[in-house]
Amino acid sequence: MTSRLPLLLRRIPLPLALLAFAAFPFAASDYLLDVAYFFGIYTLLGLSLNVVLGEVGLYDLGHAGFYAIGAYATAILNTQLHIPVLILLPVSFIAAGLFAFIVTSPIIHLRGDYLCIVTIGMGEIVRLALINNPLGLTGGPNGVYGIDTPTLGFLSIDTSFGYYWLVWIVVGIAVIALRRLQRSRIGRAWNYIREDETAAQTSGVNVRNHKLLAFVVGAGLAGAAGCLYASKLLVVSPESFTFWESCLMFSIVLIGGMGSVPGVIIGAAAVTLFPEVFRTFASYRMVFFGVAMILMMMFRPGGLWPRRRGGAEARDLLERLWRRRA
Amino acid sequence: MRSPSDSSRVESRRGDVVVQTAALTKVFGGLTAVDRLDFQVHRGEIAALIGPNGAGKTTVFNVVTGIYRPEAGSVLFQGRDITGWKAHRIVREGVARTFQNIRLFPNLTCLENVMAGMHCRTSAGVAAALLRTPKLLREEREIRAAAESRLAQVGLAGSADELARNIPYGRQRMLEVARALASGPHLLVLDEPSSGLNPRETEDLMSFIKAVIRDEHLTVLLIEHDMRVVMGISDWVTVMDGGRKIAEGPPARIYHDPVVIEAYLGGRK
Numbered sequence: 144m145t146s147r148l149p150l151l152l153r154r155i156p157l158p159l160a161l162l163a164f165a166a167f168p169f170a171a172s173d174y175l176l177d178v179a180y181f182f183g184i185y186t187l188l189g190l191s192l193n194v195v196l197g198e199v200g201l202y203d204l205g206h207a208g209f210y211a212i213g214a215y216a217t218a219i220l221n222t223q224l225h226i227p228v229l230i231l232l233p234v235s236f237i238a239a240g241l242f243a244f245i246v247t248s249p250i251i252h253l254r255g256d257y258l259c260i261v262t263i264g265m266g267e268i269v270r271l272a273l274i275n276n277p278l279g280l281t282g283g284p285n286g287v288y289g290i291d292t293p294t295l296g297f298l299s300i301d302t303s304f305g306y307y308w309l310v311w312i313v314v315g316i317a318v319i320a321l322r323r324l325q326r327s328r329i330g331r332a333w334n335y336i337r338e339d340e341t342a343a344q345t346s347g348v349n350v351r352n353h354k355l356l357a358f359v360v361g362a363g364l365a366g367a368a369g370c371l372y373a374s375k376l377l378v379v380s381p382e383s384f385t386f387w388e389s390c391l392m393f394s395i396v397l398i399g400g401m402g403s404v405p406g407v408i409i410g411a412a413a414v415t416l417f418p419e420v421f422r423t424f425a426s427y428r429m430v431f432f433g434v435a436m437i438l439m440m441m442f443r444p445g446g447l448w449p450r451r452r453g454g455a456e457a458r459d460l461l462e463r464l465w466r467r468r469a
Numbered sequence: 470m471r472s473p474s475d476s477s478r479v480e481s482r483r484g485d486v487v488v489q490t491a492a493l494t495k496v497f498g499g500l501t502a503v504d505r506l507d508f509q510v511h512r513g514e515i516a517a518l519i520g521p522n523g524a525g526k527t528t529v530f531n532v533v534t535g536i537y538r539p540e541a542g543s544v545l546f547q548g549r550d551i552t553g554w555k556a557h558r559i560v561r562e563g564v565a566r567t568f569q570n571i572r573l574f575p576n577l578t579c580l581e582n583v584m585a586g587m588h589c590r591t592s593a594g595v596a597a598a599l600l601r602t603p604k605l606l607r608e609e610r611e612i613r614a615a616a617e618s619r620l621a622q623v624g625l626a627g628s629a630d631e632l633a634r635n636i637p638y639g640r641q642r643m644l645e646v647a648r649a650l651a652s653g654p655h656l657l658v659l660d661e662p663s664s665g666l667n668p669r670e671t672e673d674l675m676s677f678i679k680a681v682i683r684d685e686h687l688t689v690l691l692i693e694h695d696m697r698v699v700m701g702i703s704d705w706v707t708v709m710d711g712g713r714k715i716a717e718g719p720p721a722r723i724y725h726d727p728v729v730i731e732a733y734l735g736g737r738k
Contacts, residue, residue, distance in 0.1 A: 327598035338574035347560035347589030
């Protein structure tokens with residue numbers, strides 16, 4: 144009993160991580176800040192797919208489609224109607240969520256692989272539609288350019304430093320919102336469906352509505368990520384929303400551990416920081432990535448930081464170290 | 470085969486009708502799994518549905534609990550036509566069930582499993598969850614308290630935080646019953662509750678069910694293969710074969726019914 148880790152020490156990891164995140168931009172170069180920006184975008188994308196894939200267990204390999212809807216909503220509304228980018232952040236969320244509601248309503252009853260195939264199709268249709276320049280709005284293969292930088296009153300976000308804060312504040316809000324959903328009857332209902340759809344149904348869960356809700360929330364977050372992406376690059380084009388992007392999001396959730404928020408952050412770090420670190424072997428990146436994925440599936444099929452166990456494992460480790468010291 | 474003693478049957482089934490099926494029919498491809506079935510369950514009784522393998526018993530359960538839609542016929546529950554309703558609505562109406570091959574949420578804790586039963590009795594939405602409104606917090610406390618007391622009722626209070634897949638089979642069965650009870654049903658539908666249990670566990674389960682019926686004014690409909698269980702616990706037995714009802718009555722009479730014996734043992738040529 145005396146060797147129990149003091150409460151202070153058990154609670155340390157989270158504040159420590161937050162402190163590191165807050166201190167980082169003051170010390171880092173613009174290059175590192177830009178890497179951190181995309182780390183943030185992919186964290187948001189990972190969180191968004193995690194709602195659908197991790198919480199409810201629905202195979203969605205077309206998530207880049209929702210990402211694209213959010214990015215194009217921002218790009219078009221900003222360049223045509225000059226609506227400020229930050230106002231378009233919630234608008235992109237709603238646009239992508241609404242789009243998800245419309246396209247997934249007829250396919251939501253499909254199970255497993257069948258749903259997966261249809262979502263792949265959905266993602267590709269979005270991309271091809273953008274290339275075909277419907278109503279002259281999307282600019283075809285060239286995309287839309289000339290997007291404004293985000294402004295907040297008299298404060299204009301146009302440095303890497305500002306963008307860093309923008310994306311990570313949005314990630315922070317998303318994490319809090321998702322944790323709250325996780326800890327409510329809605330989050331539990333999602334997990335019941337993932338564990339056993341029939342049992343969920345016969346326990347009184349409206350499976351269809353909860354699946355649709357997950358898609359809407361997940362797509363909305365991807366749409367918000369799209370808005371942030373557009374506001375940083377100032378140009379969007381269809382080639383940024385290929386099937387590969389969907390695969391990357393899928394890997395983030397699998398690497399981190401399905402249904403685990405810290406897992407998603409680790410997964411996003413793996414897919415965004417890893418290529419930067421190995422930039423010199425650029426052409427072998429995919430080989431490393433493939434090998435890493437295979438090793439993961441062999442030795443850590445639950446992900447690097449699985450739901451529940453992850454936190455407990457880290458604490459156990461700390462506790463063992465503490466005991467040895469004492 | 471209507472004997473004079475049949476007149477006493479009316480008296481032996483007191484209480485209003487809880488479930489009534491009329492000409493219920495379910496077809497899979499060319500196979501008629503349930504064929505124009507009429508049967509009733511009265512309030513407060515333990516009704517058993519028996520029959521040889523493939524008789525259509527589980528299909529009847531799946532139709533009554535909303536997993537399948539019937540091709541024809543109707544299901545009335547407490548006077549309300551629930552034919553073709555979605556399963557989750559039927560649960561809210563007051564029908565809870567268990568499965569032959571236990572269907573839990575394996576990677577969730579026992580407590581979370583039981584909390585599932587409370588889902589249809591609570592209503593907090595997305596906004597309430599995001600804002601953590603007082604109503605939501607109160608509801609969450611109620612869900613937890615109710616689930617904890619259900620767990621204690623089936624003797625699993627100590628396993629609340631264990632994952633459902635890690636507890637022994639007999640306890641998983643009790644956990645599934647606790648989850649069903651948590652939805653506050655009027656009718657409990659049990660698909661072969663004794664399968665996979667040893668005689669001791671079966672006995673415990675049966676006396677538990679009897680106690681629950683008495684204390685909570687429930688009605689039970691069960692499928693059972695173990696004849697000793699059927700004879701010992703049920704007030705009324707319906708026998709199916711080939712999708713049809715071939716006999717019904719109090720267990721003592723069913724036990725000696727030549728039609729039933731033939732269905733089970735095969736006809737003597």
